[in-house]
Amino acid sequence: MRIASFNINGIKARLPALLDWLSESKPDVVLLQEIKSIDENFPREPIEDLGYHVETHGQKSFNGVAILSRLPIEDVTRGLPGDPDDEQARWIEATVIGDEGAVRVCGLYLPNGNPVPGPKFDYKLAWMDRLFDRAQALFDAEEPALMAGDYNIIPAPDDAARPKDWWGDALYRPESLAAWRRVVNIGFTEAFRARDAAPMNYTFWDYQAGAWNKNDGIRIDHFLLTPAAADRLVDCQIDRHVRGREKPSDHVPIWVELAL
DNA sequence: ATGCCCGATTATATCGGA
Numbered sequence: 001m002r003i004a005s006f007n008i009n010g011i012k013a014r015l016p017a018l019l020d021w022l023s024e025s026k027p028d029v030v031l032l033q034e035i036k037s038i039d040e041n042f043p044r045e046p047i048e049d050l051g052y053h054v055e056t057h058g059q060k061s062f063n064g065v066a067i068l069s070r071l072p073i074e075d076v077t078r079g080l081p082g083d084p085d086d087e088q089a090r091w092i093e094a095t096v097i098g099d100e101g102a103v104r105v106c107g108l109y110l111p112n113g114n115p116v117p118g119p120k121f122d123y124k125l126a127w128m129d130r131l132f133d134r135a136q137a138l139f140d141a142e143e144p145a146l147m148a149g150d151y152n153i154i155p156a157p158d159d160a161a162r163p164k165d166w167w168g169d170a171l172y173r174p175e176s177l178a179a180w181r182r183v184v185n186i187g188f189t190e191a192f193r194a195r196d197a198a199p200m201n202y203t204f205w206d207y208q209a210g211a212w213n214k215n216d217g218i219r220i221d222h223f224l225l226t227p228a229a230a231d232r233l234v235d236c237q238i239d240r241h242v243r244g245r246e247k248p249s250d251h252v253p254i255w256v257e258l259a260l
Numbered sequence: 261a262t263g264c265c266c267g268a269t270t271a272t273a274t275c276g277g278a
Contacts, residue, residue, distance in 0.1 A: 034277085112277065114278070206277095218278080250266080
C-alpha cells in the first residue's frame, strides 16, 4: 500500500490542487497537515467521491490534521497523549487494514518553535517529549507502525540548500536535533534516507524570494517506521513536481510504498 | 536588520508560518 503525507497549508485554498494530486497519484492513505479548518467545514464530499474515507482533527484558523483512506480503517484517535490541556490539533492515528496486514499510521504536525528562545520553542520541545513517549510505545508493540508528517526538523546539512543560514533556527539547532535523534534512536527507520541518499531533495520551499525557482528548499516532512514496517518498505519518494503547479502549497507530498 | 509570499480572520490590518 502507498501512504502519503502532505502539508496542504489550508484545505479551502488547496482543494483543487489536492483533488488533482489524489486523482493522478491515487495513494491508498494520505496524512494531511495544516488543514486550517474546523471539522464541520472540511470539504468531505469531493474527497469521498474519489473513494476515500475522511477522518479529521481540526481547529479554527490554524493547525489541523486529517487521514484519508481508500482502505478500511479502524480505531481512530485524535490528539497526542501526555497533556490534556493542549488544545492544538496536531496528531491523529488510525489502523489501516491492508491486503497482507495492518499498519498503525500516525499523522503529525510538529510545532515550528520559532522564535527561539520563547514559549513557542518550549512548546516544541515539550511536544517532542510527548512524541518520544508515544514513539516508544509504538516501538514496544512490535507491530508495523509509522509516524509521518511535517516534523519541522531539518535532520542534517544535506537537508537544506543553505544549512549555514538555517543553523540556529528552531528547525535546525542542537536542542531540536537532540530531540529528533532521541526519537529516531529508539529504533525507527527514516524512510527517505533509507531509500535515497541523494542531497538536494526537499519537501518545502518558501513562497518568498523565488525559493522554488532556485531550489532553495529544506527537507522537513518525514516518515519514521518501526522495524516491522521498515521490513516492508519498498520505496519512498517526494512528489516535488507538485510545487510547480498553480496555487501550490509550500510543501509537497512525500510517500512510502509498503508491502502490506 | 527587515521584508519578500501566502492563508485565515467577522478582516480591509494582523498573525502564523518556516
